[in-house]
Amino acid sequence: MSGTSRRLPAILLASLAACAAGSAASAQDLLIRNARVHTASAAGTLANADVLVRGGRIAALGPGLAAPAGATVIDAGGRALTPGLFGGLTQIGVEEVSLEPATVDEEVTLTAPAWQHQWRPEFDVTRAFNPRSALAAVARVEGVTWTMVSPLSSTSLIAGQGGAALLDGGYDAVQPGSRTLFVHWGATAAAASGGSRAAQFMLLDQAIREVREPATAGEGALLQPEGRAALKSYLAGGRVVFRAERASDIRQVIAYAQRHGMKPVIAGGDEAWLVARELAAADVPVILNALDNLPASFDRLGARLDNARILHEAGVRIAFSTGDGHMARKNRQLAGNAVAHGLPWEAALAAVTSSAADIFGIGADRGRIEAGKIADLVLWSGDPLEVTTVAEQVWIAGQAVAMRSRQTELRDRYLELLRSNGAK
Amino acid sequence: MGMSATSRNAWASLLAASGISLVAACATQSPMAAAPAAAEPQAGVAAPFASTYQAPDQGAPVLIRNATILTGTGTRIDAGDLLLERGRIRAIGSGLMAPTGAIVIDASGRWVTPGLIDVHSHLGVYPSPGVRAHSDGNEATDPVTAGVWAEHSLWPQDPGFQRALEGGVTAMQLLPGSANLIGGRGVTVKNVWATTYQAMKFPGAPQGLKMACGENPKRVYGGRQRPPATRMGNVAGYRQAFADAQDYMEQWKEYEAKLAVHESKAKPDATAPKPPKRDLRLETLAAAMQGELLVHNHCYRADEMGIMLDLAREFGFRIAAFHHGVEAYKLANRLAEEGVCGALWADWWGFKLEAWDSVQENLAMVDAPPGGCAIVHSDSSEGIQRLNQEAAKAMTRGLRAGLAIAPERAIRWVTANPAKSLGILEQTGTLEPGKMADVVIWSGDPFSVYALADQVYVDGVLRHDRADPAARPRSDFEL
Numbered sequence: 001m002s003g004t005s006r007r008l009p010a011i012l013l014a015s016l017a018a019c020a021a022g023s024a025a026s027a028q029d030l031l032i033r034n035a036r037v038h039t040a041s042a043a044g045t046l047a048n049a050d051v052l053v054r055g056g057r058i059a060a061l062g063p064g065l066a067a068p069a070g071a072t073v074i075d076a077g078g079r080a081l082t083p084g085l086f087g088g089l090t091q092i093g094v095e096e097v098s099l100e101p102a103t104v105d106e107e108v109t110l111t112a113p114a115w116q117h118q119w120r121p122e123f124d125v126t127r128a129f130n131p132r133s134a135l136a137a138v139a140r141v142e143g144v145t146w147t148m149v150s151p152l153s154s155t156s157l158i159a160g161q162g163g164a165a166l167l168d169g170g171y172d173a174v175q176p177g178s179r180t181l182f183v184h185w186g187a188t189a190a191a192a193s194g195g196s197r198a199a200q201f202m203l204l205d206q207a208i209r210e211v212r213e214p215a216t217a218g219e220g221a222l223l224q225p226e227g228r229a230a231l232k233s234y235l236a237g238g239r240v241v242f243r244a245e246r247a248s249d250i251r252q253v254i255a256y257a258q259r260h261g262m263k264p265v266i267a268g269g270d271e272a273w274l275v276a277r278e279l280a281a282a283d284v285p286v287i288l289n290a291l292d293n294l295p296a297s298f299d300r301l302g303a304r305l306d307n308a309r310i311l312h313e314a315g316v317r318i319a320f321s322t323g324d325g326h327m328a329r330k331n332r333q334l335a336g337n338a339v340a341h342g343l344p345w346e347a348a349l350a351a352v353t354s355s356a357a358d359i360f361g362i363g364a365d366r367g368r369i370e371a372g373k374i375a376d377l378v379l380w381s382g383d384p385l386e387v388t389t390v391a392e393q394v395w396i397a398g399q400a401v402a403m404r405s406r407q408t409e410l411r412d413r414y415l416e417l418l419r420s421n422g423a424k
Numbered sequence: 425m426g427m428s429a430t431s432r433n434a435w436a437s438l439l440a441a442s443g444i445s446l447v448a449a450c451a452t453q454s455p456m457a458a459a460p461a462a463a464e465p466q467a468g469v470a471a472p473f474a475s476t477y478q479a480p481d482q483g484a485p486v487l488i489r490n491a492t493i494l495t496g497t498g499t500r501i502d503a504g505d506l507l508l509e510r511g512r513i514r515a516i517g518s519g520l521m522a523p524t525g526a527i528v529i530d531a532s533g534r535w536v537t538p539g540l541i542d543v544h545s546h547l548g549v550y551p552s553p554g555v556r557a558h559s560d561g562n563e564a565t566d567p568v569t570a571g572v573w574a575e576h577s578l579w580p581q582d583p584g585f586q587r588a589l590e591g592g593v594t595a596m597q598l599l600p601g602s603a604n605l606i607g608g609r610g611v612t613v614k615n616v617w618a619t620t621y622q623a624m625k626f627p628g629a630p631q632g633l634k635m636a637c638g639e640n641p642k643r644v645y646g647g648r649q650r651p652p653a654t655r656m657g658n659v660a661g662y663r664q665a666f667a668d669a670q671d672y673m674e675q676w677k678e679y680e681a682k683l684a685v686h687e688s689k690a691k692p693d694a695t696a697p698k699p700p701k702r703d704l705r706l707e708t709l710a711a712a713m714q715g716e717l718l719v720h721n722h723c724y725r726a727d728e729m730g731i732m733l734d735l736a737r738e739f740g741f742r743i744a745a746f747h748h749g750v751e752a753y754k755l756a757n758r759l760a761e762e763g764v765c766g767a768l769w770a771d772w773w774g775f776k777l778e779a780w781d782s783v784q785e786n787l788a789m790v791d792a793p794p795g796g797c798a799i800v801h802s803d804s805s806e807g808i809q810r811l812n813q814e815a816a817k818a819m820t821r822g823l824r825a826g827l828a829i830a831p832e833r834a835i836r837w838v839t840a841n842p843a844k845s846l847g848i849l850e851q852t853g854t855l856e857p858g859k860m861a862d863v864v865i866w867s868g869d870p871f872s873v874y875a876l877a878d879q880v881y882v883d884g885v886l887r888h889d890r891a892d893p894a895a896r897p898r899s900d901f902e903l
Contacts (some may be wrong), residue, residue: 099639099776102789135774291806294552296582296900326774333813387816387873390824403625409774411783413826418789418901421757 025039029054030398031067032377038384039370040083040354046348051081053375056398061371074154074379074393082349083367084145084376084385086330088321089287090266091128091242092136092147095172103211106152106161118300119207119222121181122230123160125151126174135325136167137405142329143378143391146175148321148360150241151182156182157192157200158207161230162241164360166376167398171302177361178264179233185244185253187299197249201256207231208260234262239361241265241287245299247274254282255423265359267321269311270296270303276314285317285359290338308351309342318347319356336385348385366370433865455764473575473693475625477614479883484779485509486884487522488865491531496538496839496854497754500832506536508861511884516855527833534878535870537835539594539615539856539862541813541842543720543767544747544801548598548621550572551582552805553901562601563608567645567652569667570633571704571858573606574600580622581898582807589888590896591809592864597846602722603635603644608636608722609708612846616882617897630847632744633712635662637723637732638778659731666739669709675700676710697822700710716846718744720767726754726870733762745845747801750779753789765797766790769807770814770821786824787837788829801836811838816871831871841876 019413037049039061040409050065067073095101105128108120125157128150139147145164153159164178183204186197193199203222204304209233210217217223234240240262250266253270266272269286274281290308295301311318320334335348343351343410357367365374375398382389394401435791445725486508495516505520506513522528538554549561560577563569575819578598588596594615600607611625638659646653652661664704682697711717716771736743745765746752750773752759752766759766768790773782783789791798799816819834843853852860861884869877880888889895 020771025533062444097774097777097780099643175518291810293809294587294805296805297553310867327772329771333817337810337813340874387813388820388871390820407783410781411753411785411825413782414756415785417755417793418756 002024002419004294014110028398029068029071030074030395030400031065031071032076032081032358032379033065033364034073034078035379036078037061037062037369038080038082038346038349038351039369040346040372043370044201045057048078051375053377053379053398055393056375058371058375061369076379080379080380080382080384081369082143082378083353083357083373084394085143085332085352085367086321086367087139087144087147087167087325088319088331089150089162089323090147090321090325090328091150091152092139092167092325092328093131093133093149094125095131095313097308098133098326098396106150107154108151109153109155118224118227119156120157120227121158121207121223121234122226123151124162124179125149126161126165129165129167129173130394131165131167131171131173134406135328136169138326139328141391141394141396141403141405141408142170143380143384144328144331145376145378145394145396146362146366147325147328148178148180149174150180153184153192154244155192157185157189158231164362165398168399168401175362175366177241179246180360181231181238181240183240183242185242186246186249187297188243204236204238204256208235211235220254235260237261237263239263239265241267243267245270245303247271247302249299250275253279254278254284258282260414270300270307272305272316273307273310274302276311276316278313279311283317285319285355285395286311287319287321287356289322290320290334290341290343301353305341306343308338308348311338312347317355317359319359325380332385333387336387339385345385348378427807428680429508430571434531437901445737450467456730462764473573473622473625475627476620477616477618477620477625477627478628479511480885481510483510483884485514485523485526486529486861486881487520487526488529488531488536489520492869493536493855494832494835494870495856496836497856498836500830502800504857506538506744506863506883508863508881511861512865513857513859513861514858520750524740529865529879530533531865535543535866536869536874537592537812537853537864537866539854539880539882540592540838540852541846541848541865542588542593542596542802542811542838543745543842543845544803544815545588545596545598545805546576546601546803547584547588547596547805548582549581550601552569552584552687552868562603564644565599565601566849567641567650567661568705569600569604569608570606570665570706570708572600573607573611573631574598574634575611575625578611578624580618580621580624581899582903583902584808585615585617586897586899587589587805588808589880590871590877590890592812592866592880593808594862594864594880594882594887595843595846595848597632597720597842597850599632601721602640604634604895605632605636605641605658606665606709607636609717612848614882616885616887617899626848628848628851631717632720632846633725635719635721635732637721637728638725639776654727659735662735663738664687665705666709666735669706670739671832672700672703672706673710673713680738685795712741713739716744718742718845720745720747720770721846722747723846724748724750725781727749728778729755729759733758733764744847745799746798748779748803749790750782750786751785753786754781756789757793759790760793760796763795763797765799765841767799767801767845768818769803770800770817772807776851784817784821785825785827787818788825788827791822791829791833791837792827797835797841797844799841801842812866812870812875813873814838817869818871834871848898860894 052060094105150162151160157181165177265289354367355364462685599610612626621673843849865879
């Protein structure tokens, strides 16, 4: 790496110090020259390409672009440029410290016992989203520009609704078109269904009947009127994430969702490779953790490291998720490991960029580097999927973000103490 | 940092002086048992739960040629050769001659490191699948359960052992969990498939003693309206336990003195003095104070590390390593001065408040001062498979922060340094002639996400070969 390029982030910081992350207004024109552009689109990777950003969107892409007057010009020195990364299905913005209930908003528990209480599909966790979460900055400086804020539940099959949130620090972070219903399935949802996964169908049947025939929803109803309205919207082609691992569950879920007009997405899917053909035929995407390879439960006995490769080869759309908002930055390590176990590199990148954006309904605007798309960009020190690579600069909608987080502040304070022998 | 040989001997003398060698010899299989003061167990009583692991001393020699070798001693050898013979490293260098009958491996373009070592694992005690019947890692029934040994919970059929082997891990310490102030003894094992844990047990390795600071003990017991419910309650709990153990040691000392008088009389005029009743809990704490057990302390916050260092001084034991020390970087110089290792994650954080102040430079900063001892640990059945990647991330963050760390140095975080903290550095952890032939051949630079362990040798035996899946060990559970 040249001295010039090494200094680049610092220069950017100096010139853009006033641009706090989150100020969405008046993005300056930006020309990134001489990058190895991983477009995450059909165009693949373009060596020595320029990317012109105007008004927060990508205006042009190609070699030798001219800089408009007043544009910020960055020489990428041949380094990699990718779309902003997907952080996975997380609780960023709705959870700070996992074990501190006062900082956790991802779950609604209204009554007990669990399976008797009313379900709340109208629970929309994105309403609790805090763009100023410490987790957002920690993820953002590592190139993670968005995540699916996802509800969890230990007491109801239907956890509620989530959506894609931009990690730009702004208050209007939740993306239109990304609304998704989350349903727990299999052994992990046993407590929410009286102990049997067969009862999961029984209870869902009841909820769907309450939606379709409200008159049947008498005493002991699972849903409130708001809940019926919410669930109804998903029975007309809405996107529903089913958290399921076991192959037999995945098959049943596909059939069930299709029968009731839902557009299913499988999350978890440790045994998805066993039903790859069915998933491909039904065009059901899988959000998976590419590091899962242990029989961690009896639902996951088939877990293996080439799950992603097998699914990809069968034509299943995939995206990666650690499921941990604090570790959203680890998502690209999942992608790298999937490559080590046979997934083509471009497919692995797509699984943390364009595929994820398409699956969650924001692909028309985000997730690729191509003309017309919003300029969420990351300039990397090396191969973006490599563990020895770091994000050098991140742009969200063409705005350079301050490459600082609470963690970098702590680092800088104590590095100084360490050097002065004061870290004691 | 483990005890140096000198300090071990010093402890051995102390042990002899305290007159409880008998207790110690009955209670442990640590190298201390081989020290003169503790050499002779009670007649007819064999050390219980001894290792039955047998390192092979035959088989064809293996010559690995033309590899990039990270020795674990801080050295890198390009186009290097490594000769394994009779379970040991025979030679390392360039242009080595193949002995007659040797298997010669061309490792051009590949990298060779010592077998990786994880100082903090719960494989076997919290095995996969993680079902209720397998929850054997925390004896969460009392804040001080120093009498329990993790090895007695260890299920050798945990499929996690094989996965860790595929990640290049040849040895590890299996610890009790952190629900308790003092959770019991840890055990160091070789990563070999076996039917009983004794056949995995690392010969001669001292046991560990697991202690835990902070949130876990006070949450577990405070939640039950029992002490400790606060951090001050935690500290009172440790101190009372060690004070009780001091009293116990005193009782044995008195007994030994009476016994000596009794035996010195030519014709004993009375019955022999009765020894105190053995107390497994206090016996363990006494062994820690005598330096036989290496204290491994789960402790996130820098201020609590400061308290534990004082506590250790008060009761005369040493802390080998602070585990999960998310804030170790705040105390890096002090840890180096005191010779205490930081066993750390590269970047895991935020799941509880004591894990809030994480920085990705933690390992590099703990490594930086003279004498600094940084260890990448996992505490995870996933993490143990990728200790090399975790080291790579931490090395990278260090470099970016201006802390010059070459791969030949960073590899020590997952080899020599954990070996040191476990008291097994004289046997393994580096590639030096005479040491155990615990060796990994990587498909490429092990600090790359794309590198895989091609071959893993434990005591010179090929235990994992990526090209030969049929030869891999496989847990009974996975049949």
